C-alpha cells in the first residue's frame with residue numbers, strides 16, 4: 001500500500017490538529033498514513049514514504065532551527081521527485097509553511113497547492129481544507 005508520512009512541529013497543538021486532519025483525509029482514500037511530531041521521525045524514514053506532508057508553526061518570522069534542520073535532512077534523504085505538502089498554524093505573519101514548501105521545491109519535490117496556513121486554532125472549515133489536502137495527496141500517489 002502507498003504510504004504518506006505526516007510530520008509536524010507544534011507547540012500548543014494547532015499545527016498538530018492540522019496534521020491529524022490531513023492524515024484523516026488521506027486515510028479516507030485508503031492509503032497508509034503515519035503522523036507524528038518531527039521529534040519522533042527519522043528524516044530518512046519519512047523520506048522513504050511515497051508522499052510527505054510537513055507542517056510547522058511560525059516563530060519570530062521563521063521556522064525554529066530544529067525543524068529547519070529536519071526538513072533539510074529529509075529533502076536530502078531521497079525525497080526528490082516525490083509529492084509533498086506544506087502546512088502550519090501561525091499568528092500574524094506565517095512564514096514557516098512557505099519556507100518549508102520552498103525547501104521541498106528546491107529539493108526537487110512536487111509540492112501540492114495550496115500551502116495551507118491557518119491562523120491560530122483551526123476551525124471546522126480549516127479542518128475540512130486540511131482533510132481535502134490529505135485526500136489530494138493520497139490521490140496523487142495512488143495513480
Ligand SMILES: Cc1cc2nc3c(=O)[nH]c(=O)nc-3n(C[C@H](O)[C@H](O)[C@H](O)COP(=O)(O)O)c2cc1C
Nearest residue numbers: 010011012013014015057058060061091092093094
Ligand atoms: C514566542 C512566539 C513567537 C511567535 N512568532 C510568530 C511570528 O513571528 N509570526 C507568526 O505568524 N506567528 C508567531 N507566533 C504565533 C504562533 O505561530 C501561533 O500561536 C501558532 O498557532 C502556534 O501553533 P502550534 O500550536 O502548532 O505551535 C509566535 C508565538 C510565540 C509564542
